[in-house]
Amino acid sequence: MSLAQPNRPSLSRRSFTGGIHPPSSKQLARDQPIEVVPNPKQVRIPLLQHVGALCEATVKARSEVVAGDLVGKSEAPVSAFVHASISGKVARESAATLPNGRRVPTIPIKAGDEQLEGQALFEDTYGGEWPTLRLDLPTPDLIIQAVRDAGLVGMGGAAFPTHIKLAPNPKKPIDTLVINGCECEPYLTADYRLMLEAPGPIVAGALLAASAVGARRVIVGIEDDKRAAAEAISEAAAGTDIEVRVVKTKYPQGSERQLVPILVGSNVPANGLPLDVGVVVVNVATAAAIARAVLRGKPMTHRIVTVTGRGVAQPKNLLAPIGISYGELIETAGGLTPDAARVLAGGPMMGFTLGDLDTPVTKGTSGITVLTRNDLQQFEETACVRCGLCVDACPLNLVPTRIALAARKGAWTLAERYYINTCMECGCCAYQCPAQIPLVQLIRMGKAHLAAA
């Protein structure tokens, strides 16, 4: 390619069936530039922040660590290393309950005097030059090794170890790498700000990941309410073969099962993975972390967290060290308002309620949403009239009311006949239900029961 021409974002007219249009509320934080959180006095690094096996501590109490040092590892096939996010002294292991309900050991680190702070920390994380055109691509093995050493996990929420996603599978060759910049969850703007302010590492990371998996095509998918982000990525990707596609804004567009058919044209099998149709999906923040890990040898120690909702005084997008408490991030965003009622790890559709504000932030924490009493006006549950709105809303073409009511009655065979385990708990059905039936909660309960049986 001779001259660096920007790859104009192209528009996808198609959308998936089902889905909902909740009020996005992204205006609360979308125009807040990324701000670096003042370094906390202490962080607590959970030894399990991902899907997979618990790490074992590699440091002892009272030992000194520097930001980026390995503090926990596991040789289990599915796991991800954890690193110190600040420099300081390790304290005695303690436990914390993560928002998903798991109680895990954590390594507390008391901050020392020498810390990277403010703008310098931002520059160190996302600043500087990120080669995209004359990128010397390391071999796939080296890329995957660097990603593994850096403890990368998917930053979009599921926190699946990235090195496993990128690992070659001789039976299932990869054709396309999808970079997911949809951020369809209401309120959250962390990925949007990252695409806007640091498109360079995202593009570099996308090229590295594509090279690791051997993908021929790279497509970045971004919803059409984030056109500025699509422009920024396009500009940064000028001269590369990366395609930027703007997709319709609809929840849950950012789900792999919804995004892959729109961008690539083939459906992901019901209990399969994008891998089965030759696709790997990587979130934009994860892509940036891949670039940081491979090109700069930096582990995953920080991430951008949106602190938003009408229940916080000044919604913000914060660059925060892993292990800082939710409460400290809320304080940085001006604290809770008097009518704050529910603090969520994540957004309002798939986020978990937080019972304890001292809970540490993990690699998968994309945001903190604080809803007010007013946001939560609850109506009384009434009987299902089989209106079918949940069926219309389900992006996976399930019949949520049948599954949920079967689960409530303990009719497990019926629940399975309606494919209870295919449900991804996106919440569209419960959002729409005019009878206010807690469909997702019932389905979750049913799945848990079936898994235990």
Next chain:
Amino acid sequence: MASAPGNAPAISQNGEPLEPRLQVAPGPHLSSTGLSTQRLMIDVLIALVPVLGMAFYLFRWFALLQVGICVVSCLVTEAVASSWRGSKPTLGDASAVVTGLILGLSLPWSAPWYVGVVASVVAIGFGKAVFGGLGQNIFNPAMVGRAFVMISFASSLGATAYVRPEAALEILTQATPLTAAKELSGSVPGLWALFVGNANGSLGETSVLACLVGGLYLCLRRSAVWQIPVSMIASAAVVAGIANLLMPETPFTVLHHLVSGALVFAAFFIATDPVTSPLTTRGQVIFGAGLGALVVAIRLFSNYPEGVVFAVLLMNAVVPLINRVTIPKPLGGLPAEA
């Protein structure tokens, strides 16, 4: 920062809390405010306004009296039934009003007051309450009540009940169009008169126009699915068309079938009752198609001039079966056996 759960939050003088009190609950944490069960029912009431207006125009106070009797009786039965069940009062969801309205509109203007009362008690009591109330019933409550009185008070509801030769209103001196067709006697009114509603019949069924206006509103609001009325009317047309081909001499053409009787009224207001119709689009199409075919078949081959009541009840009975055979495949195909 936040007060611990369990501590009463400080409240200022105007009742506003001074400090946050946090709660824990399962997600999703947003809920659409656009629809509630009550709102679905109120939509039906709004959609019935043109039908009710037309009934009032044609049958004057007879219409309002009949509908009023049914609505009040349904409400009373609902109140009694819910108190017997020991459940909270369920009048607020407006479903009893909908049942009463539809029941009233399905009766002839001339039916004595006790017919409406009995029909209502049976509709709510045996059509709905015995199954466990709203959402639990298999059969459309209004049609259960209608079928009961149709058989019990055959003379008050038969073809002759509609006609009063001495009536001041002209349309009441004529046989209903379907009776005329059945007996191959009398004159079948013109298509336009039937479409607008200038014909004898049960209170709500006469004007196809009024039903279409209300039905369109219902479908656009997604308070009813459009697939049921469309497939019902289309299948009625197909079956009537076949009948026409076999009996070319009949004056009752396909279009006559579509614009007379309760076909269109039922398609939009009775068949679309979500509780007693299938959940999935494929099921709804099958349900509608079955209904349309049955309505015309009963009109042509039974002793009754109209087939809506029995068609609806028969198809209601197979809804669980339809639901079972139309379980949709999840996106991406059937999951492999784990």
